[in-house]
Amino acid sequence: MENSWFTLSFTDFSYAFLSVLLEGVPFILIGTLLSGIIDEFLPSRVMVRLLPRNAFLGICLSGAMGLVFPMCECGVVPVIRRLISKGLPVSNAIAYMLAAPIVNPIVILSTYAAFRGQNATEFTMLRLGVGYLVSVIVALAVHNLPLRGVLRRGVLLEASKSHGAERAPGFSIRIGSALRAAVTDFLDVMVFFVLGVAVSAMFSTAVNQEVIMPLALNDWIATSSMMVFAAILSLCSTSDAFIAATFIAFPGVAKLAFLIFGPMFDLKLLFIYSAVFRKRFVAGLAVGLFILIGLICVRLRILGL
Amino acid sequence: MSASLQRYLSAGVLTIWGVVLAHFYISGRLASYLHPSFHALTGISGVVLLLLAVGVLFLPAEDEQCSGPCCEHLHGQRRPARSVLAALILVVPLLAAALVSPDQFGAVVATNRGLIDRISDLPGYKPYVEPPLPTAADSQEGEGTQGAGESYLPKNEAGQLKAQTVDLIFAAEEPTMRADFEGKEVELIGQFMPTRAGNPEGDRFNLVRMFVICCAADARPVAITVQTDKAQPIAEMSWVRVRGKAAFPVESGRRVALVLAESVMPCDPPEETFIY
Numbered sequence: 001m002e003n004s005w006f007t008l009s010f011t012d013f014s015y016a017f018l019s020v021l022l023e024g025v026p027f028i029l030i031g032t033l034l035s036g037i038i039d040e041f042l043p044s045r046v047m048v049r050l051l052p053r054n055a056f057l058g059i060c061l062s063g064a065m066g067l068v069f070p071m072c073e074c075g076v077v078p079v080i081r082r083l084i085s086k087g088l089p090v091s092n093a094i095a096y097m098l099a100a101p102i103v104n105p106i107v108i109l110s111t112y113a114a115f116r117g118q119n120a121t122e123f124t125m126l127r128l129g130v131g132y133l134v135s136v137i138v139a140l141a142v143h144n145l146p147l148r149g150v151l152r153r154g155v156l157l158e159a160s161k162s163h164g165a166e167r168a169p170g171f172s173i174r175i176g177s178a179l180r181a182a183v184t185d186f187l188d189v190m191v192f193f194v195l196g197v198a199v200s201a202m203f204s205t206a207v208n209q210e211v212i213m214p215l216a217l218n219d220w221i222a223t224s225s226m227m228v229f230a231a232i233l234s235l236c237s238t239s240d241a242f243i244a245a246t247f248i249a250f251p252g253v254a255k256l257a258f259l260i261f262g263p264m265f266d267l268k269l270l271f272i273y274s275a276v277f278r279k280r281f282v283a284g285l286a287v288g289l290f291i292l293i294g295l296i297c298v299r300l301r302i303l304g305l
Numbered sequence: 306m307s308a309s310l311q312r313y314l315s316a317g318v319l320t321i322w323g324v325v326l327a328h329f330y331i332s333g334r335l336a337s338y339l340h341p342s343f344h345a346l347t348g349i350s351g352v353v354l355l356l357l358a359v360g361v362l363f364l365p366a367e368d369e370q371c372s373g374p375c376c377e378h379l380h381g382q383r384r385p386a387r388s389v390l391a392a393l394i395l396v397v398p399l400l401a402a403a404l405v406s407p408d409q410f411g412a413v414v415a416t417n418r419g420l421i422d423r424i425s426d427l428p429g430y431k432p433y434v435e436p437p438l439p440t441a442a443d444s445q446e447g448e449g450t451q452g453a454g455e456s457y458l459p460k461n462e463a464g465q466l467k468a469q470t471v472d473l474i475f476a477a478e479e480p481t482m483r484a485d486f487e488g489k490e491v492e493l494i495g496q497f498m499p500t501r502a503g504n505p506e507g508d509r510f511n512l513v514r515m516f517v518i519c520c521a522a523d524a525r526p527v528a529i530t531v532q533t534d535k536a537q538p539i540a541e542m543s544w545v546r547v548r549g550k551a552a553f554p555v556e557s558g559r560r561v562a563l564v565l566a567e568s569v570m571p572c573d574p575p576e577e578t579f580i581y
Contacts, residue, residue: 014402019521
């Protein structure tokens with residue numbers, strides 16, 4: 001067999017594709033069941049009453065909510081969709097959506113375990129801190145955008161016509177409604193998840209990884225490349241640190257960028273986000289996150305990473 | 306009509322996903338795809354999806370519940386053609402992959418991901434730390450276990466140490482573990498992959514096992530070199546049982562794991578195809 005840079009095997013592709021689907025479906029299901037319950041049982045506007053009136057404090061608080069309600073990047077999208085329809089400001093939802101897959105206890109532990117012997121404490125703290133900072137910055141930027149430029153039309157309609165909890169039908173009817181909302185969300189998100197997983201499975205099986213080694217020689221190129229790998233590989237944030245730690249040839253700042261960019265944006269998320277946000281906003285989010293995380297991480301070289 | 310179509314499509318998609326997940330769990334195929342810690346979650350999800358399918362079929366539709374003028378639900382927003390397309394995207398790739406997938410990677414992925422033959426390249430590797438010197442109390446407590454060494458390792462019926470590829474690449478770089486294996490008879494099971502570089506006689510091949518953290522998608526091929534007396538006519542990535550002597554020679558400036566094979570026999574895949 002020749003070592004070309006791209007060799008696609010359909011059986012290998014189908015194996016990788018299926019393994020990610022089997023791993024991801026339970027988490028999306030948990031997220032959508034939760035979203036159904038939120039839809040039916042969380043009274044409208046309660047989120048607004050619970051959050052601080054000051055937008056900045058609200059965003060800061062939302063970014064840290066993953067510590068209390070940990071969610072992975074796949075499951076969080078249907079949840080924020082329902083929270084938005086229940087009156088949670090979009091900027092707060094974005095802060096939670098971007099931060100929760102990083103700022104959560106499971107990811108903190110897995111990052112620390114994966115980097116033991118490689119400045120684990122610094123890496124874990126930086127992942128947490130920079131991930132949180134980026135989420136807050138992006139959410140503050142979104143705070144100033146008009147909703148119609150951010151949300152898809154259907155989601156915008158849901159947000160403007162919040163429904164469900166104001167009616168007070170019997171408990172069994174409400175459970176039925178919650179299940180129906182969960183099924184709708186599950187099927188919506190799964191379409192995008194299947195497409196995203198197909199693309200990432202193709203890249204992760206067909207591209208020869210030897211071709212990436214020269215990219216490790218320069219901080220800027222290495223950092224950008226690692227963010228692109230994170231987007232292509234579409235790993236779960238609970239396990240990506242174990243993969244990042246094996247990129248021995250790459251500088252620490254590049255690995256940090258991998259660990260922050262991946263949970264916020266990858267190929268499967270590109271498709272999943274499209275279930276909630278406008279395509280133009282998703283594209284802008286990708287570019288913004290890429291530049292912001294890249295700039296912050298390369299600057300952290302001064303810490304000796 | 307549109308609502309009924311939507312209901313049957315949703316129930317059908319949920320049923321297919323539920324059946325596939327439950328099938329993988331019950332048949333044991335899941336072991337070739339996911340880390341054991343995910344198995345129960347996937348099995349439960351299969352059951353939940355089947356229950357949701359029943360719920361979608363038998364619970365009254367939303368528009369049957371609230372037909373009054375005050376209703377603000379967004380009924381019938383999806384066009385039938387779009388619903389059918391979404392159902393096809395959800396079902397066809399899943400069924401095709403489930404039918405085609407051989408439950409293991411082939412040589413293309415092993416080549417593209419690069420064989421791991423040094424322990425520091427292994428995900429989650431932690432450098433070896435020398436244990437502290439024993440105190441007098443430890444010596445008394447430890448009496449009877451001195452020199453036990455490889456007696457802790459499992460053996461086959463012929464008395465050979467049952468090892469994994471990952472054990473030997475650990476041993477290549479860690480002296481304490483190396484002493485347990487060096488010069489000893491070992492038995493390993495792994496996938497056959499020809500060695501293409503630095504193998505002019507054609508008498509060496511790689512014995513590969515996939516090291517997994519979460520699922521097969523993150524699998525990394527861990528390999529040791531096996532030396533035989535002649536080239537082996539074995540299909541790439543098929544499972545073989547190797548019996549021979551473990552050695553740790555220095556090649557190209559570093560110590561490597563090598564098995565001097567006495568026999569190489571095709572075999573069935575082990576129950577656990579991954580190493581974790």
